[in-house]
Amino acid sequence: MSTDQPANAERDYLSSFTAHTRVVAAGRPARESDAGVNPSIDLNSTFIAPGSVGYGRYGNQTWSALESAIESLEGGKTLVFASGMAAISAVLSILPKGAVIVASRNGYTGTMTLLKRAQESGHAEVRYVDIANTQEVLAEIKGAMLLWIESPTNPALEVADLPTIIAAAKSINVGVAVDNTFATPLVQTPLAMGADVVIHSLTKYISGHSDVILGSISTNDDALLNRLNDARKMAGAIPGPFEVWIALRGLRTLALRMDRAQSNALELAIRLSSHPAVEKVRYPGLATDPHHAMAKSFMKGFGAVVSFDVKGGAQAADLACESSELVAFATSLGGVESLWERRHRWSAESPTIPTNLIRLSVGIEDVDDLWRDIDAALTKSQTFQK
Ligand SMILES: Cc1ncc(COP(=O)(O)O)c(C=O)c1O
The missing domain is CATH 3.90.1150.10 (Aspartate Aminotransferase, domain 1)
Structure with a gap:
């Protein structure tokens, strides 16, 4: 998304492969004579105008490579962020004041702290649920703006009925965000079930070597993507190209x-x-x-x-x-x-x-x-x- 998302031809070509192949094949440079098999680490804070990138806080070729690789796994256009928390903050930042959020009462402590703060400051009303109790979730999502799902939950490892609760939320126009960090896109792909956004702490399985802090958001909704891209630009919650390159290397395995x-x-x-x-x-x-x-x-x-x-x-x-x-x-x-x-x-x-x-x-x-x-x-x- 930052600069150039993969061309449709690349998307079609990759979609014929299983996810086990896509982790290896996606996000590679075009196969031209003498092109590298890996993207370069794009160390530039600015770019010659006129052009599609403009400035290093708006886009970067190394980001684009990782974003297109995650896109091919999660099935939605992707933005990389400086951390999982930066990605989560970006999603919460675009909610209007007074938004009702339904969220699991167990979840990553950072997310739980942000939700608590949003509640205490009056920015949002948070309804906490047992995310594995489908009936409770279905009852609470009425009138909500966002259903925030972590599944399996950290650290209780409760499993939400994703197909049912995502479909139910979407049928009444409730937005759905899924933190897919614990499962990874090899285990579940919530966008395919109708979720609006999928968030990752790329710090975890996707990078896989405990050596970088990064996050991502994927979505199929272009208007939402633009708002989240703007949130990333304006908060400046951008990753360094080196960390992104390391994450892409980790993703291969x-x-x-x-x-x-x-x-x-x-x-x-x-x-x-x-x-x-x-x-x-x-x-x-x-x-x-x-x-x-x-x-x-x-x-x-x-x-x-x-x-x-x-x-x-x-x-x-x-x-x-x-x-x-x-x-x-x-x-x-x-x-x-x-x-x-x-x-x-x-x-x-x-x-x-x-x-x-x-x-x-x-x-x-x-x-x-x-x-x-x-x-x-x-x-x-x-x-x-x-
Ligand atoms: C499920 C989950 N989401 C988000 C985060 C936050 O990610 P980061 O540490 O990359 O900011 C974590 C961190 O442990 C996590 O476990």
Whole structure:
């Protein structure tokens, strides 16, 4: 969108491939003699006039490459932002004062904080719902301007009935935004279900190596795209070309990484379920999980985050996180390396999340190596009570 979105011919050519191929093939330069196979890192703050870009805060060839790659996965024209939070802020910034927003009561703490602030300042009225309770969502969206969906939710891993609630919202002209960070476009594509915008923290799975902070918004609505592009320009929430290039490089292995991370996540969730230090495991891939049937009905995978509650409370959970040697005690998710943390170490975490819940972002390491480390750390966590 910033400079030149892929030509229709490129779009048609890519659409004949599966997403596993598109992560590799999309966002490449045109195949001309001596063209690079990768886009260049476009280090320019300004461009010769007259032209379609004009200035470095309005567009950049490296942005365009990543934007067209995400477009080919999410199915909507895309804008990259300086962070996931910048993307979320851009969406909220274009709502008029007094807008009614229906949002999940569990979700990423940054989003929850923005919603709380919008409510407290009188900018918006926020109706919080259990996003996995379809009847509750359907009742609350009446008269709303925006349905904000995160699914699976961070960190409770609840799964919303996306096809039903998106269709219901659209049938009564409620706008729908979906934060697709946890699922990735390989697992679900909300624009195809009718959502108006899809948001990503590209920091996570799409970049995949815990080395950049970036975000994106995708939409099929040109008028909305223009407003969001204007919001990006005016807030100046723009990414650096180098970070964008790194993200595009990371995207090339998204399918391989997701396949491996998801199969590791399922195996670890199964093993955690019978670990004596674990009270409860939350992972929609487990057949016993309350969200399994819903996830299976429309998702093409279950993601690679596993949350679980540790016996012995918050201090035992902290001890587990501090005791691991392979799994890093750090926030964030979606990288090749496994990370974990007790979510309530952050004061903004929702009160509905148990204080002993650990969120484990499962990476692509050998699953037996991961298990040895997790098992040892959890076993040590139980010595806290003695
Ligand atoms: C679901 C979700 N959305 C958005 C964000 C914010 O993204 P960023 O850290 O790139 O600003 C996060 C960060 O953890 C997240 O988990």
